[in-house]
Amino acid sequence: MGPGPSKRLPLEFPPTMFGFLKQVGDYTRDAVVASQNIVQGLSVTFDHLRRRPVTVQYPYEKLIPSERYRGRIHYEFDKCIACEVCVRVCPINLPVVDWVMNKATKKKELRNYSIDFGACIFCGNCVEYCPTNCLSMTEEYELATFDRHSLNYDNVALGRLPTSVTSDPAVIALRELVYLPKGVLDPHGVPADRPRAGQLPEEVLASLTKTEES
Amino acid sequence: MAPALNLDLESGFTSLLEAAGLSSGVSHLLWLPLPMLLVLVAAVVGVLVTVWLERKISAAAQQRIGPEYAGALGILQPMADGLKLLFKEDIIPARADGLLFSLGPVLVVVPVILSWLIVPFGQHLLISNVGVGIFLWIALSSIQPIGLLMSGYSSNNKYSLLGGLRAAAQSISYEIPLALAVLAVVMMSNSLSTVDIVDQQSAAGILSWNIWRQPVGFLIFWICALAECERLPFDLPEAEEELVAGYQTEYSGMKFALFYLGSYINLVLSALLVTVLYLGGWGFPIPVETLAGWFGLSVDAPVLQVFTGALGIVMTVLKAYLLVFIAILLRWTVPRVRIDQLLDFGWKFLLPLALVNLLATAALKLLFPAFFGG
Numbered sequence: 230m231g232p233g234p235s236k237r238l239p240l241e242f243p244p245t246m247f248g249f250l251k252q253v254g255d256y257t258r259d260a261v262v263a264s265q266n267i268v269q270g271l272s273v274t275f276d277h278l279r280r281r282p283v284t285v286q287y288p289y290e291k292l293i294p295s296e297r298y299r300g301r302i303h304y305e306f307d308k309c310i311a312c313e314v315c316v317r318v319c320p321i322n323l324p325v326v327d328w329v330m331n332k333a334t335k336k337k338e339l340r341n342y343s344i345d346f347g348a349c350i351f352c353g354n355c356v357e358y359c360p361t362n363c364l365s366m367t368e369e370y371e372l373a374t375f376d377r378h379s380l381n382y383d384n385v386a387l388g389r390l391p392t393s394v395t396s397d398p399a400v401i402a403l404r405e406l407v408y409l410p411k412g413v414l415d416p417h418g419v420p421a422d423r424p425r426a427g428q429l430p431e432e433v434l435a436s437l438t439k440t441e442e443s
Numbered sequence: 444m445a446p447a448l449n450l451d452l453e454s455g456f457t458s459l460l461e462a463a464g465l466s467s468g469v470s471h472l473l474w475l476p477l478p479m480l481l482v483l484v485a486a487v488v489g490v491l492v493t494v495w496l497e498r499k500i501s502a503a504a505q506q507r508i509g510p511e512y513a514g515a516l517g518i519l520q521p522m523a524d525g526l527k528l529l530f531k532e533d534i535i536p537a538r539a540d541g542l543l544f545s546l547g548p549v550l551v552v553v554p555v556i557l558s559w560l561i562v563p564f565g566q567h568l569l570i571s572n573v574g575v576g577i578f579l580w581i582a583l584s585s586i587q588p589i590g591l592l593m594s595g596y597s598s599n600n601k602y603s604l605l606g607g608l609r610a611a612a613q614s615i616s617y618e619i620p621l622a623l624a625v626l627a628v629v630m631m632s633n634s635l636s637t638v639d640i641v642d643q644q645s646a647a648g649i650l651s652w653n654i655w656r657q658p659v660g661f662l663i664f665w666i667c668a669l670a671e672c673e674r675l676p677f678d679l680p681e682a683e684e685e686l687v688a689g690y691q692t693e694y695s696g697m698k699f700a701l702f703y704l705g706s707y708i709n710l711v712l713s714a715l716l717v718t719v720l721y722l723g724g725w726g727f728p729i730p731v732e733t734l735a736g737w738f739g740l741s742v743d744a745p746v747l748q749v750f751t752g753a754l755g756i757v758m759t760v761l762k763a764y765l766l767v768f769i770a771i772l773l774r775w776t777v778p779r780v781r782i783d784q785l786l787d788f789g790w791k792f793l794l795p796l797a798l799v800n801l802l803a804t805a806a807l808k809l810l811f812p813a814f815f816g817g
Contacts, residue, residue, distance in 0.1 A: 260792070267773075267776065267777060270776040270777065271772055271773065271776050273776070274504050274772050274775050274776045275772060277503065277504050277505070277506060278500070278503045278504060280506050281506070282502075282506050282507055282508045283506045283507075284506070284507050284508060286508070
């Protein structure tokens with residue numbers, strides 16, 4: 230502290246004392262603000278207790294995959310011309326196209342086709358570039374196996390159609406949030422024929438052509 | 444305080460046996476295991492309920508459902524978890540110190556269960572009205588860090604060692620403000636006995652509870668109790684993001700279950716002790732004597748005695764579980780603190796605050812002896 234300048238009034242306290250009081254005040258204010266924040270946080274957590282669960286009770290309930298869902302790849306053997314475009318566009322050249330040249334007809338003869346879903350990243354490039362549309366993406370995503378080698382699907386396995394969630398009698402199919410009718414947040418018990426919020430692409434197209442005609 | 448609540452099961456039981464021709468020593472000996480067994484069962488059932496509540500409330504706070512298939516609303520889920528742990532292989536790591544490794548969980552659990560000795564559920568509904576009551580609990584809870592340190596050290600694992608050291612540091616730092624907060628209450632009730640502490644709060648029902656006279660002490664005690672139980676936001680010793688599972692990392696089977704059991708018994712115990720120290724223990728918000736007066740009943744009527752005893756148990760458990768609920772809600776509200784923040788908070792904030800609280804209580808006791816237990 231030491232003696233202050235002689236100009237100071239006799240009633241004035243040394244500055245360090247005010248400093249200390251200010252420190253105590255700041256400290257108390259910080260503590261009060263912190264506890265207020267904790268109470269505010271508690272009220273938020275408490276409010277969540279009365280909200281409905283948002284979880285889907287898999288495997289009894291399942292969400293309907295969206296239209297552009299990139300699931301397991303479906304393959305039609307008869308359409309395939311063994312051009313190997315799918316192999317070239319694949320990031321890791323994954324599809325195995327097993328063909329031989331038939332010398333007599335001078336045509337490729339496809340013997341086997343397989344994709345290993347243990348290595349596939351489901352990017353959909355093969356589906357995009359297939360010239361004969363023999364590849365397509367399904368909504369199947371339950372690919373768990375006991376052995377990783379059983380993920381290597383041959384043309385027979387690739388040709389199977391997945392069970393649709395909506396047609397499976399053991400499963401309650403639930404719509405995802407964006408496919409629910411306007412204002413509905415809970416997918417339980419929403420009738421299947423109630424349209425989703427907004428317009429479907431074909432509806433948008435229809436309205437566009439109508440405006441062009443007028 | 445009217446000494447009206449004299450429902451005494453012990454004297455009833457022993458006099459019954461003495462009437463049957465047994466000596467008083469033998470009948471006392473026959474009585475002794477009964478409350479111990481009862482409290483042990485109560486503690487374990489309390490843990491099962493707490494685990495179920497924890498899972499259900501956590502689920503609700505995160506908009507999930509939680510366990511629902513084991514029993515109605517998943518009420519048997521903790522039982523299933525316990526059974527699973529019971530049947531799991533008991534592994535002692537090859538390079539671990541086997542003796543210390545096995546002794547650690549025991550040293551953690553035994554003091555916690557022993558502390559139930561002093562928890563009163565009614566005027567005579569406790570195992571032993573020890574004169575040093577609450578001090579015994581503080582002393583017993585100091586044993587716990589030794590067990591934690593022991594298990595952390597003997598596991599021969601860096602995470603376990605760090606977890607054990609953190610647990611010991613945390614327990615020791617928060618013991619002191621905890622004891623000071625208790626001391627303020629003890630000063631007001633002129634006794635260390637838990638029964639006397641509750642009796643002192645029972646004069647005017649809810650208005651005479653210690654929480655109104657010791658709001659700061661209540662907060663300090665609750666924060667420290669959470670830290671002692673290693674509950675979030677103070678669960679650094681077992682912070683899974685940093686230390687896998689802290690001192691529990693190498694444990695499996697029943698030894699892990701002992702840690703698990705110990706931490707939950709400790710949580711329930713802390714909630715019960717907050718109830719005893721600050722929320723009037725077994726007292727109903729309106730004193731039972733007043734209620735009896737309204738209905739024109741004598742407080743000594745046997746029916747009322749039984750009713751009062753039952754009400755005491757219900758009130759104690761209800762208040763304790765309200766606090767458990769707050770602890771669970773806090774778990775999902777506040778983030779974990781860092782170890783330096785934790786120690787700063789304990790030594791630089793709680794300790795001075797607890798000291799100021801103690802001095803203020805002493806001053807207020809001298810100024811207003813009528814309100815602060817002269």
